[in-house]
Amino acid sequence: MxxxxxxxxxxxxxxxxxxxxxxxxxxxxxxxNAVLTIGLPFKDDYARLPSVGDYHGGIxxxxxxxxxxxxxxxxxxxxxxxxxxxIDYLKPAVKCDLRxxxxxxxxxxxxxxxxxKAQDAEGTLYAVARGGWAVMNASKE
Amino acid sequence: MxxxxxxxxxxxxxxxxxxxxxxxxxxxxxxxNAVLTIGLPFKDDYARLPSVGDYHGGIxxxxxxxxxxxxxxxxxxxxxxxxxxxIDYLKPAVKCDLRxxxxxxxxxxxxxxxxxKAQDAEGTLYAVARGGWAVMNASKE
Amino acid sequence: MxxxxxxxxxxxxxxxxxxxxxxxxxxxxxxxNAVLTIGLPFKDDYARLPSVGDYHGGIxxxxxxxxxxxxxxxxxxxxxxxxxxxIDYLKPAVKCDLRxxxxxxxxxxxxxxxxxKAQDAEGTLYAVARGGWAVMNASKE
Amino acid sequence: MxxxxxxxxxxxxxxxxxxxxxxxxxxxxxxxNAVLTIGLPFKDDYARLPSVGDYHGGIxxxxxxxxxxxxxxxxxxxxxxxxxxxIDYLKPAVKCDLRxxxxxxxxxxxxxxxxxKAQDAEGTLYAVARGGWAVMNASKE
Numbered sequence: 001m002x003x004x005x006x007x008x009x010x011x012x013x014x015x016x017x018x019x020x021x022x023x024x025x026x027x028x029x030x031x032x033n034a035v036l037t038i039g040l041p042f043k044d045d046y047a048r049l050p051s052v053g054d055y056h057g058g059i060x061x062x063x064x065x066x067x068x069x070x071x072x073x074x075x076x077x078x079x080x081x082x083x084x085x086x087i088d089y090l091k092p093a094v095k096c097d098l099r100x101x102x103x104x105x106x107x108x109x110x111x112x113x114x115x116x117k118a119q120d121a122e123g124t125l126y127a128v129a130r131g132g133w134a135v136m137n138a139s140k141e
Numbered sequence: 142m143x144x145x146x147x148x149x150x151x152x153x154x155x156x157x158x159x160x161x162x163x164x165x166x167x168x169x170x171x172x173x174n175a176v177l178t179i180g181l182p183f184k185d186d187y188a189r190l191p192s193v194g195d196y197h198g199g200i201x202x203x204x205x206x207x208x209x210x211x212x213x214x215x216x217x218x219x220x221x222x223x224x225x226x227x228i229d230y231l232k233p234a235v236k237c238d239l240r241x242x243x244x245x246x247x248x249x250x251x252x253x254x255x256x257x258k259a260q261d262a263e264g265t266l267y268a269v270a271r272g273g274w275a276v277m278n279a280s281k282e
Numbered sequence: 283m284x285x286x287x288x289x290x291x292x293x294x295x296x297x298x299x300x301x302x303x304x305x306x307x308x309x310x311x312x313x314x315n316a317v318l319t320i321g322l323p324f325k326d327d328y329a330r331l332p333s334v335g336d337y338h339g340g341i342x343x344x345x346x347x348x349x350x351x352x353x354x355x356x357x358x359x360x361x362x363x364x365x366x367x368x369i370d371y372l373k374p375a376v377k378c379d380l381r382x383x384x385x386x387x388x389x390x391x392x393x394x395x396x397x398x399k400a401q402d403a404e405g406t407l408y409a410v411a412r413g414g415w416a417v418m419n420a421s422k423e
Numbered sequence: 424m425x426x427x428x429x430x431x432x433x434x435x436x437x438x439x440x441x442x443x444x445x446x447x448x449x450x451x452x453x454x455x456n457a458v459l460t461i462g463l464p465f466k467d468d469y470a471r472l473p474s475v476g477d478y479h480g481g482i483x484x485x486x487x488x489x490x491x492x493x494x495x496x497x498x499x500x501x502x503x504x505x506x507x508x509x510i511d512y513l514k515p516a517v518k519c520d521l522r523x524x525x526x527x528x529x530x531x532x533x534x535x536x537x538x539x540k541a542q543d544a545e546g547t548l549y550a551v552a553r554g555g556w557a558v559m560n561a562s563k564e
Contacts, residue, residue, distance in 0.1 A: 017188040018197035021162060047158040056159035057223050058203025065198050082198050083534060084555055086227040086368050086509065088395050088412065090388045105410065106372045110533045111506060111557060113370050113410075128387065128395075130370065130412055132507055132555050134534060224393060225414055227368065227509050229536050229553065231529045246551065247513045251392045252365060252416060254511050254551075269528065269536075271511065271553055273366055273414050275393060299470040300479035303444060329440040338441035339488050339505050344481025364480050368509040 003077055005029055008070050012038060021045070024063060027099065029074055034104035036071035038063060040118075041097045053095035055126075060118050061087050063100045064129040068114040071102035072133040076112055083111070085131035093118065093126040110135050144218055146170055149211050153179060162186070165204060168240065170215055175245035177212035179204060182238045194236035196267075201239075201259050202228050205270040208243035209255040213274040216245040217253055224252070226272035234259065234267040251276050285359050287311055290352050294320060303327070306345060309381065311356055316386035318353035320345060323379045335377035337408075342380075342400050343369050346411040349384035350396040354415040357386040358394055365393070367413035375400065375408040392417050426500055428452055431493050435461060444468070447486060450522065452497055457527035459494035461486060464520045476518035478549075483541050484510050486523045487552040491537040494525035495556040499535055506534070508554035516541065516549040533558050 001007060009026035012019065025039035044050040046059045065085055072080035099119050106113040116129040142148060150167035153160065166180035185191040187200040206226055213221035240260050247254040257270040283289060291308040294301065307321035326332040328341040347367055354362035381401050388395040398411040424430060432449035435442065448462035467473040469482045488508055495503035522542050529536040539552040 017191045018186060018200060019189075021186055022199070045159060045162055048160075050158045056203070057206050057226075058163070058199065059159060061202040061206065061226070061228075062197070062199025065202065082230055084227060084229040084507070084536075085198075085202070086225060086412065087202075088225040088388075088414070089223055090395065105407070106370075113372065113507075115410075125387070128397075128412070130368065130410070132370070225366065225395075227553065229529075229555070231536065246548070247511075254366075254513065256551075266528070269538075269553070271509065271551070273511070299473045300468060300482060301471075303468055304481070327441060327444055330442075332440045338485070339508075340445070340481065340485025341441060343484040343488065343508070343510075344479070347480050347484065364512055366509060366511040367480075367484070368507060369484075370507040371505055 003073055005074070008074055012066060012070055018062070022062060022066070024066060034071060034075040034107070036067055036074060036102050038067045038100040039097065040100060042095050055093040057089055060089070060093070060127045061085070061129070063098070064116040064118060064127065065131070067100040067102035068116045068129065068131050069133060071104050071114050072107070072112040072135070075104040075107045076135045078138060079136040080112060080133040081136070083132040083134050085129055087127055087129040089127050091126055093120070096120040098126070108135065144214055146215070149215055153207060153211055159203070163203060163207070165207060175212060175216040175248070177208055177215060177243050179208045179241040180238065181241055183236050196234040198230055201230070201234070201268045202226070202270070204239070204241045205257040205259060205268065206272070208241040209257045209270065209272050210274060212243035212245050212255050213248070213253040213276070216248045217276045219279060220277040221253060221274040222277070224273040224275050226270055228268055228270040230268050232267055234261070237261040239267070249276065285355055287356070290356055294348060294352055300344070304344060304348070306348060316353060316357040316389070318349055318356060318384050320349045320382040321379065322382055324377050337375040339371055342371070342375070342409045343367070343411070345380070345382045346384070346398040346400060346409065347413070349382040350398045350411065350413050351415060353384035353386050353396050354389070354394040354417070357389045358417045360420060361418040362394060362415040363418070365414040365416050367411055369409055369411040371409050373408055375402070378402040380408070390417065426496055428497070431497055435489060435493055441485070445485060445489070447489060457494060457498040457530070459490055459497060459525050461490045461523040462520065463523055465518050478516040480512055483512070483516070483550045484508070484552070486521070487539040487541060487550065488554070490523040490525035491539045491552065491554050492556060494527050494537050495530070495535040495558070498527040498530045499558045501561060502559040503535060503556040504559070506555040506557050508552055510550055510552040512550050514549055516543070519543040521549070531558065
C-alpha cells in the first residue's frame with residue numbers, strides 16, 4: 001500500500017466498518033508542520049442523548065485517535081498503529097460540527113507522538129489528546 | 142435520577158444515540174469490590190476492516206470509557222463524567238466477543254480513578270485503560 | 283495561606299525537602315494566559331550518568347509536575363494537588379539548563395488541566411506533560 | 424553491557440547521579456511473571472514538607488519510572504528507555520517506607536507496557552502508574 005494523501009483520505013472517509021459510521025471528512029494535511037485535520041459533522045448517532053445532542057466521549061476519542069494515526073502515517077510514511085492514547089475532556093460539545101486537528105510532535109524510527117485537538121468552527125476547544133504510535137517496519141507491512 | 146443497577150443497566154444498554162450503536166450488555170456488578178462488567182458481542186460495524194474483523198481502537202476506547210464511568214457511578218452513587226482516560230492497546234482483537242471489566246481503585250469526594258480491561262472469554266487481554274472521573278455534587282445533578 | 287506570586291515563588295524555590303534538591307527558580311507567571319515558567323539549571327545530581335550529563339526522566343517529571351501544580355494554583359487561587367500526570371519523553375536532554383513552562387488549559391470548580399513543556403534556551407523540546415489537578419475547596423484548606 | 428539481575432541491581436542502587444539521591448534497593452525480580460520490586464526507605468529529602476513527611480509526587484514518579492524501566496529491561500533483555508508514563512496519585516504517602524512493584528503487561532519487539540504500584544509494608548496503595556517503554560535494537564546498544 002502506498003501512503004499518500006489520496007490513500008489516507010480514502011481510509012479516513014472509508015465506506016465500511018466503524019469509519020462508515022464515523023463519517024469523517026479529510027480536510028487538509030500540512031506537510032510542512034505535519035498537521036492533519038479531519039471534519040466531523042454532528043449527527044444524532046454521536047450523542048449520549050440525542051435529545052440533548054451531547055457528543056459521547058467515545059466518539060471524540062475515536063475521531064482523535066484516527067486523526068493522530070493518519071498524521072503519524074503521513075509524516076512517517078509507514079503504517080502507524082496506536083500504542084496508547086490519553087484524552088482529556090475539557091467541556092461538553094453539543095450539536096456542533098467538529099474539526100479534529102492532529103500534530104506530530106515526535107517522529108522517531110520506531111515510534112511517534114502526536115497531539116490532537118477537538119474544536120468547533122469558532123475554535124472552542126472541547127478535548128485534547130496525546131498518544132504514542134508505533135512506526136511499523138517497512139519490510140513488515 | 143436514582144442510581145442503581147436497574148437505571149445503570151438501562152443507560153448502558155440504551156436504545157438511542159451512540160449506545161444504540163455500541164450494543165453493550167450489562168453483565169454484572171460486584172458491590173464488594175466495585176467491579177462492573179460489560180459484554181460487547183462482536184459485529185462487523187466495530188471493525189477497522191470488516192473483511193478482517195479487527196476491532197477499531199475507538200470501539201474499545203468507547204466501551205472501556207462506558208465501563209469505567211458506570212463503575213464509578215455505582216460506587217459513588219453520583220453522576221461521574223469522564224475527565225480523562227488513557228488506553229493502551231496490547232494486541233489486536235479480532236472477531237471475538239469481549240468482556241469489559243472496570244474496577245474503581247479510588248473513590249474520593251470529588252474524583253475517582255478506575256482501571257479497565259478488555260478481554261475475550263478465554264481471558265486474553267487486548268487493552269487496558271485507566272482514567273479519572275469527576276464525582277458530581279448531589280445538589281448539582 | 284495566601285496564594286500569590288510571592289508565596290508561590292517561595293514554595294517553588296523552597297529551601298527544604300525535595301524542592302531544596304531540585305533547586306528550581308521561579309522565572310515568570312503571565313496572568314493573562316495562565317502560563318508559569320520555572321528555570322532548572324543543570325547539575326550533575328540530575329543525571330542518570332554524571333559522566334554523560336543526561337537528565338534522569340524523574341527529574342523532568344518532578345519539575346514538570348511542580349510547574350503544572352503552581353500554574354493551576356495561581357490560576358485557581360486554591361491549593362491544587364496533582365491527581366494524575368502523563369509525561370512523554372521526546373529526546374534526551376544533556377547538560378543544558380531547562381525552562382519548564384506550564385499552561386492551564388482548563389480551570390474548573392473542582393479540577394484543572396495543564397500542559398507542560400521542557401525546553402532549553404534555544405526552544406528545543408525535550409518532554410511534554412499533561413495532567414489533571416484537584417482544585418481544593420477554600421473551606422478545606 | 425550484559426543485562427542480568429546483578430547489573431540491573433547495580434544500576435538501580437547506583438552510587439552516582441540521581442539514583443544516588445533516590446537511594447533505592449533492589450528487592451526481587453520474578454522471572455515467571457516479570458515483576459520487579461524496589462524498596463524506597465523514607466528520608467526527609469523526599470518530602471514536600473519535611474515537618475509533615477509527605478512524599479513529593481516527583482519522588483514517587485521517579486521511583487515508579489525506574490521500577491518500570493528495569494522490569495522491562497529484565498523481561499526484554501534489551502535497554503528500554505521510557506517513552507511515556509502516566510501516574511495517578513491515590514492518597515498521600517507519609518513517612519513510610521515504600522515498595523515499588525512493576526509488572527510487564529506487554530513485551531513486544533519494539534515496545535513494552537508495564538504497570539507499577541507504590542505501596543507500604545501493609546499493602547496500602549498510594550499511587551499507580553502505567554507507561555510505554557521502547558525496546559532498543561540489540562545492534563544499537
